[in-house]
Amino acid sequence: MVxxxxxxxxxxxxxxxxAAKPVAAAPAGVVAPxxxxxxxxxxxxxxxxxxxxxxSLPEVKIEHPARARAEARRALANGDLFETxxxxxxxxxxLRKLQPDNPDDGPLLAKAxxxxxxxANAALGAxxxxxxxxxxxxxxxxxxxxxxxxxxxxEYLERVDRAERAFDMIARGFALLRAGRLDDPGGALASFxxxxxxxxxxxxxxxxxxxxxxxxxARAQTQALAGDFDTAGMTLERARRVRDDARTLAVAxxxxxxxxxxxxxxxxxxxxxxxxxxxxxxxxxxxxxDMLRIAxxxxxxxxxxxxxxxxxxxxxxxxxxxxxxDQMPDGSRAPxxxxxxxxxxxxxxAADEPGASADEQPRHRIEFERGFAMTRHEIxxxxxxxxxxxxxxxxxxxxxxxxxxxxVRSGNFARVSGVDWRSGYDGQPAAGNLPVVHVTAxxxxxxxxxxxxxxxxxxxxxxxxxxEYALRSGGQGRFPWGNGGPPAGVDNFAGGKxxxxxxxxxxxxxxxxxxxxxxxxPVGSFARNAFGLFDMGGNVSEWVADCWHKGYxxxxxxxxAWVNPxxxxxMYRGGSWASGPDQLRSAWRVSGGVDIxxxxxGFRLVRQL
Numbered sequence: 305m306v307x308x309x310x311x312x313x314x315x316x317x318x319x320x321x322x323a324a325k326p327v328a329a330a331p332a333g334v335v336a337p338x339x340x341x342x343x344x345x346x347x348x349x350x351x352x353x354x355x356x357x358x359x360s361l362p363e364v365k366i367e368h369p370a371r372a373r374a375e376a377r378r379a380l381a382n383g384d385l386f387e388t389x390x391x392x393x394x395x396x397x398x399l400r401k402l403q404p405d406n407p408d409d410g411p412l413l414a415k416a417x418x419x420x421x422x423x424a425n426a427a428l429g430a431x432x433x434x435x436x437x438x439x440x441x442x443x444x445x446x447x448x449x450x451x452x453x454x455x456x457x458x459e460y461l462e463r464v465d466r467a468e469r470a471f472d473m474i475a476r477g478f479a480l481l482r483a484g485r486l487d488d489p490g491g492a493l494a495s496f497x498x499x500x501x502x503x504x505x506x507x508x509x510x511x512x513x514x515x516x517x518x519x520x521x522a523r524a525q526t527q528a529l530a531g532d533f534d535t536a537g538m539t540l541e542r543a544r545r546v547r548d549d550a551r552t553l554a555v556a557x558x559x560x561x562x563x564x565x566x567x568x569x570x571x572x573x574x575x576x577x578x579x580x581x582x583x584x585x586x587x588x589x590x591x592x593x594d595m596l597r598i599a600x601x602x603x604x605x606x607x608x609x610x611x612x613x614x615x616x617x618x619x620x621x622x623x624x625x626x627x628x629x630d631q632m633p634d635g636s637r638a639p640x641x642x643x644x645x646x647x648x649x650x651x652x653x654a655a656d657e658p659g660a661s662a663d664e665q666p667r668h669r670i671e672f673e674r675g676f677a678m679t680r681h682e683i684x685x686x687x688x689x690x691x692x693x694x695x696x697x698x699x700x701x702x703x704x705x706x707x708x709x710x711x712v713r714s715g716n717f718a719r720v721s722g723v724d725w726r727s728g729y730d731g732q733p734a735a736g737n738l739p740v741v742h743v744t745a746x747x748x749x750x751x752x753x754x755x756x757x758x759x760x761x762x763x764x765x766x767x768x769x770x771x772e773y774a775l776r777s778g779g780q781g782r783f784p785w786g787n788g789g790p791p792a793g794v795d796n797f798a799g800g801k802x803x804x805x806x807x808x809x810x811x812x813x814x815x816x817x818x819x820x821x822x823x824x825x826p827v828g829s830f831a832r833n834a835f836g837l838f839d840m841g842g843n844v845s846e847w848v849a850d851c852w853h854k855g856y857x858x859x860x861x862x863x864x865a866w867v868n869p870x871x872x873x874x875m876y877r878g879g880s881w882a883s884g885p886d887q888l889r890s891a892w893r894v895s896g897g898v899d900i901x902x903x904x905x906g907f908r909l910v911r912q913l
Contacts, residue, residue, distance in 0.1 A: 359445050362389040364398035369406075372399055376412060385420050386446050392416045393450075420447060421456055428463060429505065437471055440464055470503035477512045486516050487542055510547075517546040521556040528563040533598045536560050564598055571595045572605045579616045588613050618646040619675040620913035625836060627680070630759035630911075638759050639687055641677040641911055642836040648672065649773050650780060652856055653891035657782060664891040668856055670769045672863045677911040678766060678774055681827035681838040682846060683751065686736030688725055688743070691751045699725050699747045701901045707742040708902035710823065710882070715808045717902070729823040729881070729903035737826040739839070739906040745847040745874040745898055748907040755909070762912040765849040767865035768893065770910060771877045775841060776890050777834040784833065784841040784890055790817050795842030796825045797883045812884035823903075824881050841888060844906035845880045852895035872898055880904040 366372045376395035379385070386393045396413045399406065424443035430436050444464045447457045477495030485491035493516045500509035520543035527536040540560065544553050575591035578584030592613060595606045615623055622628065624645035629637040652667040653660035691697060701707040701724040709731040711718045720731050725742050728734035734741075745765070752763040766774070781787045785794050798810040801818025819830070819842075828838045851871035853859065859866050873895045879888040882904055886892065896905070 359386070359442065359449065361397065362387075362391070362394045364389045364394050366395075366398050366402055369399060369403055373406075373408065373412075376416075380412065380416055380419060383419065383423065385416055385423065386443075393420070393446075417447075417451060417454075421460060424460055428460070428467060434471065437467055441468070466502045467506065470499040470506050470509065473499035473502065474506070474508040474512055477509075478515075481512065481515055481519070486519060487546065492516055493546060513547050514549075517543050517549065517552065520546065521552070524556065524560060525563070528560045531567060531594075531598055533560070533564050568595055568599050568603060568605050572609050575609045576612065579612055580621070582616070582620055585613065585616055588616070618673070619643055622675075622677065622913055624675055627836065628677075630761050632758050638755055639679045639683060639909070640681075642680050643677050643913065644675055644774060644835050646672045646675040647773075649776060649778075651769055651772050651891075653889070657889070657891065659886040659889060660891060663855055664893060666856055668859065668861065670773065670861060670863045672770075672773065675913060676770065677913055678770070678835075678837060679908040679911075680832070680836060682739035682844055682906045682908045683748075684736060684827055685726065685734045685738050685740045688740040688751060689736070691754050692725070695754055697747075697750055697754075699742070699901075700744045700899055701725065701742045708900075710903055712805050715804060715806070724901075727903075731903075735826065739824050739827055739844045741824065741844055741903050741906050742901045743847075743905075743907065744901055745876075745907075748847050748909075751907075752909050763909045764912070765847055765865075765907060766910040767863055768848045768850040768875050768877060769860070769863040769865075771846065771848050772890060773863065774835055774837055775833075775878060777837070777840070779834070779890075782889055784888075790814055790888075792817075793819070793831055795819070795830045795839060795879075796821050796881045797842040797879045797888055798881075810882075810884065814885060821881060824906075840878055841890075842879045842883065843881055845876045845878050845883075845894075845904055847874060847876050847905065847907040850875045874898050876905055 364372075372395055375390060376392045376399065379390060379392040379395065384391045388394070393413070393416050396409055396416060399409045400413065403409065420443060424440055424447060427436055427440040427443060441464055444461050447454075448461055451457045473495045477492045477499065480486075480492035480495060487493040493513065496509045496512035496516065499506065499512070503509070520539055524536040524539035524543065527533075527539060537560070540553065540556055543556065571591045571594050575588040575595075578587040578591070588609070592606065592609050595603070595609060599606045618624075622643045624643050626643045627640060628643075629640045632638055648669055648671040650667050651670045653664040654667055655665065692699075706719055706721045707723040707727070708717055709720050709723055709727070710716075710729050711720075712730050723731050723742055725740050725747070726733060727742055728738060729741060748765055752765060755761075755763045775784050777784070779786065783790070785791055790797075790799075796819045797817075798813035799817030799819055800810065800813045800815035802813070802820070802822055803809055804822045819825070821829075824843050827843070830839060830842070832838050833840055849865035849867065851866065851868045852873035852875060853866055874897075875893060875895050877893055879892070887894075
């Protein structure tokens with residue numbers, strides 16, 4: 305189409321002309337053209353088109369009028385109207401000149417005029433290319449020269465003029481299109497629209513607008529592939545305003561959205577793969593930024609990656625609430641852990657809390673930036689035995705040969721020889737599923753170091769803040785379960801319904817509570833708390849990593865252990881099987897020497913994520 309339109313501006317070679325001859329006065333009804341040279345007439349205007357649009361009346365020699373008239377009738381019937389001396393109009397004009405009074409020639413000439421108008425209109429109606437337009441223009445030249453005052457001729461010539469201008473506007477539009485001027489004021493689109501207004505039947509204008517639309521759509525796709533979806537959307541809106549082809553635009557938008565979805569998917573996959581390595585967190589965050597730049601608000605893939613980044617930044621490769629265990633070198637499993645969510649809580653006792661001491665104050669906020677995993681129950685005798693058997697480690701009680709037990713006969717606590725980690729609360733051999741007791745804080749840390757080496761993970765004693773956070777498990781009551789009396793089966797501690805093997809009862813207890821145990825119970829025997837942990841508020845008290853400090857002034861606010869190098873007094877937290885109400889408060893804390901061992905203190909561990 306572009307090539308054809310460009311051809312509009314070229315000068316085709318003029319047709320050969322017959323020798324010029326004098327032209328007699330025009331017959332009635334025909335306006336004699338002003339001769340440019342003898343025997344030749346042509347339109348005025350653009351000299352570049354003169355060769356195509358000029359017309360010379362062919363020389364006609366009539367020797368037998370009747371034969372010439374018959375020939376004119378045959379030419380008229382065949383549609384041969386004006387090009388040669390054998391065409392109908394030259395023959396009839398010559399006959400009118402020769403026999404002005406012949407009654408047959410006038411009607412025949414009028415019929416030839418009508419036939420020429422019909423041919424011209426047909427050519428103009430089919431003017432989809434420059435050649436058709438030129439043919440219509442050439443017939444317009446003949447009509448203008450012979451019948452300029454005729455209303456039908458004038459109307460036809462106006463239509464030809466509009467068609468000419470439409471072709472010019474189309475050619476200009478394609479030139480602007482090639483120059484990259486699409487839909488700006490005075491650009492290709494404006495030219496095509498002007499051409500369409502001049503000549504609606506000309507399909508070139510519609511083709512030009514379709515070309516503008518196609519270029520804009522292609523540009524939008526390129527912008528989408530470059531990740532600039534905002535600009536791609538604006539470009540598609542420009543394309544919509546070209547001709548509002550709903551189907552084409554729908555396909556184009558679908559392609560852009562498919563490109564967007566593919567880009568988001570690729571970015572999400574890259575971010576997720578990076579999160580398989582904790583060092584890839586920053587890379588994943590950068591991919592999320594890229595996703596959010598191109599994704600629509602609420603895009604599910606971006607939400608998923610954001611959530612996973614948040615999880616990894618706080619929990620590594622784990623999820624809050626996840627229960628897991630690390631593998632040991634022999635294929636067995638380390639103690640079961642649960643992932644505690646990061647967050648904050650108020651640590652310590654309120655000023656008006658019954659039973660509180662100054663050592664538990666001031667109440668202050670602790671903020672955990674990262675979650676951590678904690679063993680779900682206290683470390684058991686069986687778990688500690690694996691450590692001792694693997695390393696030959698000798699606990700402090702084993703070295704000195706004694707520890708503090710509960711004497712069943714007297715009902716008192718007493719130091720007894722031959723008691724160590726293998727012993728229960730009463731000095732008898734302990735079952736493997738009981739919490740290990742008769743261990744120091746140093747013994748617990750030695751076990752944590754061995755477990756870390758076995759699993760390539762970092763195990764340690766919890767900080768005092770971590771223990772209280774886990775004990776409260778999202779609550780802020782006086783006790784781990786709230787402010788009232790304990791619910792049935794909540795944990796193992798001193799209850800009025802409990803009795804020793806000799807029928808003794810606790811002097812300081814919850815009168816209406818009974819757990820069925822005198823001494824530690826197998827781990828996990830009671831209800832777990834909201835964080836999925838067992839025996840946090842009873843069974844045995846547990847060593848933590850902190851050194852003793854009187855009160856919480858200047859204590860770390862981030863939940864870290866408050867440690868003084870070489871300190872000889874350590875903290876332990878949580879009630880035990882022998883604890884009364886005041887010792888079961890969530891804020892209760894107590895200290896002991898690093899060397900002490902007894903039947904009420906064990907431990908559990910925290911694993912770094």
